[in-house]
Amino acid sequence: MALRGPKVWLWRWRRNPLKRRADRVEAWVVLGVWALTVFVGVLAGTTVSRSVAEGLARERVEWRPLVARLAERAPGTASEDAHVSHAEQVWATARWTAADGSEHSGQLRVPAGSAAGAPVTVWTDPEGRQVTRPVTGSQARVRAFLIGGVAGLCAAAVPLVAGRALRGRLERRRIAQWDDEWSRFGPMWGRTTG
Template structure:
């Protein structure tokens, strides 16, 4: 294992007779890649977070509860203690009237054994189409934050990987030059002078 001395910050930019042009180019590539990685990740993440938050806030404002009625008896049998958890509910066919007066039908989760004509609360969009319950403000914040983080990481991966690929090419080019120089000067070291 080779001994490495104390880490010197910004060594690639310091004056040094052993510093090659390739070292300076690699230093600027690394710096540029890190800057673009951070900026792309942060900007993409913040943009995605804001977009998702705005979309979920719009849903909370536009989507409305509506009353619907079961069109037929729901499958299963009614229990003595009705439960509202989705795990103990079944799909039932419902009919409702949209704000424009048109009639719509669809399927929603209802208690097992509910009879035809039972009132069910549903959520609809402005056109009267069936939608899921909108996310609460806390749920929207969590969801938008998670999506923002994922989008930010994905966007940051592109310049990071590009920088690593470019540094790998520079390294291979540098090693190739070393091989060429070694092939030229290596045999001279074997000669003895008398």
């Protein structure tokens, strides 16, 4: 196991007579990569999060529930006492009229055994097309936060990976320089002065 001294903060920027130009360049590359990674990640995350939140808020404002009527009896059977079992939901065709007067139809989840003509709620967009129920405000905040976080992490990975590749290239160059210097001065170590 190698012996290591205490961790020294900001060691890349301290004065050292053995520090070469390549070491200084690498120090600035590391600093620049980290700064760019944080900046890009935060910028992308907040932009995407804000965009998702605005889109979901627009859906909550524009999407409206309408009363639709079942076009046919829903498959399945009603429970005893002629009440429909709400535990079993099946797909059935329903029809509704949009705000502009156009007729629409679509498949909805309804209780099994519902009678033809029974009222059901359908959510529609401004054109009257069937959509899902919009998310609540708290669900929208969570969704926007999660999507923004993932987008920020993915965007931050780009400069981080590019920085790692650049550091690898600098490292290979530094090792090649050491090899050149060793090939020049290594043979001299065997000589003695006399």
